[in-house]
Amino acid sequence: MASMKDISEVCGVSIATVSKALNDHADIGEATKKHIREVAQQLGYSPNAAAKALKTRRSYNLGILFVDKANNGLTHEHFSLILDHFKRVAESRGYDITFISSGHESYESYLKHATYRGFDGVLIACVEYTEPQVQELAASKIPIVSVDYAFDGHSAVFSNDEQGIRDLLKYCYDMGHRRIAYIYGERSSVTEKRLGAFKKTAAELGLTIPDRYLTRAEYRKTDLSRERTLQLLSLPEPPTCIFYPDDFAVLGGIDAITTMGLKIPDDISVVGYDGIRWTRHLTPHLTTLRQNAEKIGEVAAEKLIQAIEHPKETKPEHIVVDGHVYIGGSVKRI
Amino acid sequence: MASMKDISEVCGVSIATVSKALNDHADIGEATKKHIREVAQQLGYSPNAAAKALKTRRSYNLGILFVDKANNGLTHEHFSLILDHFKRVAESRGYDITFISSGHESYESYLKHATYRGFDGVLIACVEYTEPQVQELAASKIPIVSVDYAFDGHSAVFSNDEQGIRDLLKYCYDMGHRRIAYIYGERSSVTEKRLGAFKKTAAELGLTIPDRYLTRAEYRKTDLSRERTLQLLSLPEPPTCIFYPDDFAVLGGIDAITTMGLKIPDDISVVGYDGIRWTRHLTPHLTTLRQNAEKIGEVAAEKLIQAIEHPKETKPEHIVVDGHVYIGGSVKRI
DNA sequence: CAAAATATAGAAAACGATTAAGTTAATCGT
DNA sequence: ACGATTAACTTAATCGTTTTCTATATTTTG
Numbered sequence: 065m066a067s068m069k070d071i072s073e074v075c076g077v078s079i080a081t082v083s084k085a086l087n088d089h090a091d092i093g094e095a096t097k098k099h100i101r102e103v104a105q106q107l108g109y110s111p112n113a114a115a116k117a118l119k120t121r122r123s124y125n126l127g128i129l130f131v132d133k134a135n136n137g138l139t140h141e142h143f144s145l146i147l148d149h150f151k152r153v154a155e156s157r158g159y160d161i162t163f164i165s166s167g168h169e170s171y172e173s174y175l176k177h178a179t180y181r182g183f184d185g186v187l188i189a190c191v192e193y194t195e196p197q198v199q200e201l202a203a204s205k206i207p208i209v210s211v212d213y214a215f216d217g218h219s220a221v222f223s224n225d226e227q228g229i230r231d232l233l234k235y236c237y238d239m240g241h242r243r244i245a246y247i248y249g250e251r252s253s254v255t256e257k258r259l260g261a262f263k264k265t266a267a268e269l270g271l272t273i274p275d276r277y278l279t280r281a282e283y284r285k286t287d288l289s290r291e292r293t294l295q296l297l298s299l300p301e302p303p304t305c306i307f308y309p310d311d312f313a314v315l316g317g318i319d320a321i322t323t324m325g326l327k328i329p330d331d332i333s334v335v336g337y338d339g340i341r342w343t344r345h346l347t348p349h350l351t352t353l354r355q356n357a358e359k360i361g362e363v364a365a366e367k368l369i370q371a372i373e374h375p376k377e378t379k380p381e382h383i384v385v386d387g388h389v390y391i392g393g394s395v396k397r398i
Numbered sequence: 399m400a401s402m403k404d405i406s407e408v409c410g411v412s413i414a415t416v417s418k419a420l421n422d423h424a425d426i427g428e429a430t431k432k433h434i435r436e437v438a439q440q441l442g443y444s445p446n447a448a449a450k451a452l453k454t455r456r457s458y459n460l461g462i463l464f465v466d467k468a469n470n471g472l473t474h475e476h477f478s479l480i481l482d483h484f485k486r487v488a489e490s491r492g493y494d495i496t497f498i499s500s501g502h503e504s505y506e507s508y509l510k511h512a513t514y515r516g517f518d519g520v521l522i523a524c525v526e527y528t529e530p531q532v533q534e535l536a537a538s539k540i541p542i543v544s545v546d547y548a549f550d551g552h553s554a555v556f557s558n559d560e561q562g563i564r565d566l567l568k569y570c571y572d573m574g575h576r577r578i579a580y581i582y583g584e585r586s587s588v589t590e591k592r593l594g595a596f597k598k599t600a601a602e603l604g605l606t607i608p609d610r611y612l613t614r615a616e617y618r619k620t621d622l623s624r625e626r627t628l629q630l631l632s633l634p635e636p637p638t639c640i641f642y643p644d645d646f647a648v649l650g651g652i653d654a655i656t657t658m659g660l661k662i663p664d665d666i667s668v669v670g671y672d673g674i675r676w677t678r679h680l681t682p683h684l685t686t687l688r689q690n691a692e693k694i695g696e697v698a699a700e701k702l703i704q705a706i707e708h709p710k711e712t713k714p715e716h717i718v719v720d721g722h723v724y725i726g727g728s729v730k731r732i
Numbered sequence: 733c734a735a736a737a738t739a740t741a742g743a744a745a746a747c748g749a750t751t752a753a754g755t756t757a758a759t760c761g762t
Numbered sequence: 763a764c765g766a767t768t769a770a771c772t773t774a775a776t777c778g779t780t781t782t783c784t785a786t787a788t789t790t791t792g
Contacts (some may be wrong), residue, residue: 065513067748083750093770110513114457115748117448118777125496138482139675144472155499160515163497164779165489173531179399179444181494193693286679315679322681329583341473345620345649349658401778412742417780427740452747566765 066107081377085110108233117182126317126368127164128185129201131172131191132348139342140284142310142357143190146211149361150187157369159184165318174201185209185368207371209364213255219381221360228353229261231337232307235389237269240398241305241333243300245277247292247317248267249309258337262307283309286316293320297332304333304398311336311343312353318346329396341392348393355387400441403732408437413535420445439659451516460488460702461498461517463508463535465525474618475674476644476691477524480545483695484521487723491703493518519543519702526603527587541705543698546588551714553701555694558720559588562687563595565723566641566669569685571603575639575667579611581626581645582652592671596641617643622651626653631666638667644675645670645686652680673724681729 068082075082077096085092087101092100104107119125130138130147138144151161164177164186165309171177174197177188189211191198202208202215214220236244246262249255259278266273276299281288289308293316296303308314320329326332329348336343339354364381371378402416409416411430419426421433426434437443451457464481466474472478485495498511498520505511508531511519523545525532526704536542536549548554568579582597583589592611601608610633615622624643628651630637642648648670660666663682670677673688697717705712 069748079749079769080751080773083748084771087750089751091770096770110510112452112748113515114448114451114778116750118446118452118748118779119750123448138472138478138485139475141473141475144478148472151497160496160499162494163485163489165494178446181447312676312679315676319679319681330774342646342649345646345653347653373686403778413779414743415741417778418741419779425740430740446778449747450780452749452777453779453781455747571769 066104066109067112070107070182071100071103071109074107075100100140110232118397122184123182123184124158125160125162125181125183127178127186128161129164129186129188129191129198131165140190146189146361146364149220149358150365151361152191153362154369156354157365158302159331159369173197175181175204175206178204178206182214182342185372187211187359187364187368188213188215189364202230207368207375209368209371211360211364214382219371219378219383221362221364221367221383221385224355224384225257225357226264228355229258229307230265231389232337233262233265234269234334235391236305236335236395237271239333239395240307241395242271243303244271244273244305244307245279245296245299245303246273246307247279247281247289247296247309247313248307249281249283249313251280255309277303279307281316284312286313286319289313289316290320291316294316294324295322297324297326302332305395306334308334308336310337311350312338314343314350314352329394331398332369333395335395339387342390343392346392346394349390351392352391353387353393354392356385360385400443401446401568402443404441404460405434405437405443409440409468416646418581430669446606448603449499455516457516457518458492459494459496459515459517461512461515461520461689463493463520463522463525463532465499474524475671477690478592479691480523480698483692484699485695487696487699488703491699493703507531512538512540515530519706520545521545521698521702523698524547532556540689541702541709543696543702543705545698548716553705553712553715553717555698555717555719557689557691557694558718559591560595560598561718562671562689562721563592563641564599565688565721566671567596568603569723569725570667570669570729571605572637573639573667573729574712575729576605577611577635577637578605578607578639578641579630580607580636581613581615581623581630581643581647582641583617583647589643611637615643615647615650618646620647620653622650623647624650624654627651628658631655631660636666640666640668642668644672645674645684646672648677648686663728667729669729673721678724678726678730680726684724685726685729686724687721690719694719720730 068079072079072082081092082100085097086104154161162181164174178201185207187209193213208215208218210218210220212222237358279292281292295305306317306386309318314334317334321332328334336350336352339352343352357376402413406413406416415426416434419431420438438470439625488495496515498508505514512535519541521543527547528595542552544552544554546556582593613626615626630640640651640653651668655662655666662668670684670686677684677686
């Protein structure tokens with residue numbers, strides 16, 4: 065409620081002096097500063113972000129573009145972990161976080177929304193990266209960092225899908241598995257990478273993966289993965305180990321497997337992807353690739369803030385964050 | 399980039415006229431409005447939220463206070479669902495959402511942060527409600543809606559814990575269970591309510607619950623619930639059915655139960671609380687109280703916006719949102 | 733047809749902060 | 763002791779909008 069004007073009147077100085085005192089400029093006397101700060105405290109002065117942003121053209125607010133079709137929204141554990149750690153770093157550097165949306169009459173596009181709010185930078189994660197609106201946003205002058213997708217001229221943070229799939233596959237190979245199936249997720253750049261890495265690593269290991277072992281399901285859905293599992297297990301030569309799109313999709317597989325009267329890992333081994341927390345409480349614990357979501361979020365925030373605060377010295381980078389194989393008990397040694 | 403000034407110059411009208419035209423005021427001619435809108439479109443005009451907020455004292459931005467000690471943060475599925483639906487309603491009404499934090503030098507308190515950003519209203523959920531900082535925020539003049547806790551003079555949305563526990567207990571009773579234990583969560587107003595409802599309903603049903611059947615563990619943690627389960631099952635007269643603090647804590651129980659070589663639900667029945675999505679993919683599906691988190695979030699947003707836009711006609715309300723028993727297969731009929 | 737009503741637009745003062753440039757008075761060097 | 767430096771403030775413009783009055787032109791009314 066109280067403004068700098070109020071303080072200036074009480075102190076008998078100009079508004080400029082108050083501003084400079086509170087911002088600790090060098091050309092205000094120590095005694096005056098002290099007095100002004102005391103009065104500010106006493107009046108319960110609070111700066112006004114709108115006025116400050118208007119004048120300085122810095123909002124100290126970061127936009128988050130974070131929408132997925134499946135409406136998992138904030139419920140998506142992997143992305144909410146990324147977001148959570150992004151938020152922590154941002155807050156520690158004095159930035160707030162606001163969600164970007166579109167569709168409401170006021171904002172006909174993400175970019176409009178972002179410029180309206182004057183975000184200093186934007187994090188893009190978990191969206192259809194090729195959507196025109198997203199591309200438009202990425203093509204603007206706003207500093208941007210994205211996750212798992214690279215936009216021209218902007219930094220991006222990736223989880224190391226190649227390494228993840230490779231390590232997982234090697235692990236299963238080392239456990240003695242030779243007939244390994246991969247139920248992958250719906251088409252996307254991430255899926256491409258994982259599938260490519262799977263094939264490449266299989267070739268390196270001298271495994272021949274029949275086409276029928278590679279089949280598509282969906283991320284975070286159990287219906288299709290259940291069905292695919294049934295199909296795989298009724299093949300004349302069924303796999304001994306099945307990879308799933310993610311931890312969530314594994315649940316569909318588990319369901320199919322138990323319905324068939326089979327046991328994990330004795331009859332069939334399964335591995336997930338992401339390393340969502342609750343998988344460690346399943347019995348047996350799910351063997352999965354634990355993505356370092358925390359680090360991804362942190363690095364994204366650091367890179368974004370760097371791009372905002374030092375635009376000159378900052379060149380777009382692609383940072384790859386490794387995950388690691390979480391060894392549960394869902395893969396049997398054979 | 400382009401401002402109203404730019405438009406006014408191109409159109410040869412005053413800035414005031416541009417403002418009024420874009421806001422569709424009645425005292426501007428249709429032809430002029432049309433022209434101004436076209437030029438605005440053409441120049442890629444975007445309004446400036448800071449300037450608007452400064453002048454109108456309305457930010458169209460809602461603060462979210464959402465912190466929990468356990469650092470689950472956004473990862474907490476139940477609360478992230480609430481938040482997600484709160485967000486949807488807010489966005490559909492033209493409001494953005496920004497997280498409130500404190501601790502950074504710039505904001506010594508939640509209230510300071512909120513007044514700094516000029517939030518039109520604040521949602522308080524999933525925090526230590528009795529913390530001085532939270533109380534200070536709630537005592538301010540800012541419109542507030544809270545979840546699962548009532549602040550003086552503000553509306554609050556509750557999930558119906560009494561009804562939830564009662565329905566769950568009745569269900570188990572109907573399934574033939576008489577020796578029912580309740581592992582409840584750490585002390586909090588929510589826990590009090592649930593425990594109270596448990597005892598009350600038990601009394602109504604004529605059940606006598608021995609003290610040893612009521613034991614404390616923690617929400618969202620599996621260690622203590624595992625331990626408590628072991629203790630309960632090694633009693634001379636063990637329960638036939640165990641209630642857990644929440645779905646997550648059930649996992650600890652499941653672990654303990656399987657380690658002891660027992661089977662769910664044949665040897666022991668278990669019920670959770672919350673109705674988190676993945677519990678429906680466990681085998682057997684977890685019987686649990688499905689909270690209507692979506693509705694809680696939506697109602698919270700509606701009430702908050704109502705309090706903001708019609709402060710006069712709005713009286714603080716307490717809205718109770720019912721959940722329902724999700725019947726999985728973890729409770730056996732005996 | 734004069735007066736009153738209406739329609740349309742502009743001028744100017746905010747909102748609360750920042751900051752470049754200017755002012756005054758005390759201090760300094762030689 | 764005199765101009766130059768420096769310390770400590772103030773002035774005033776500005777950021778992009780909104781909004782209350784005014785002002786003028788056009789219609790309507792009696």
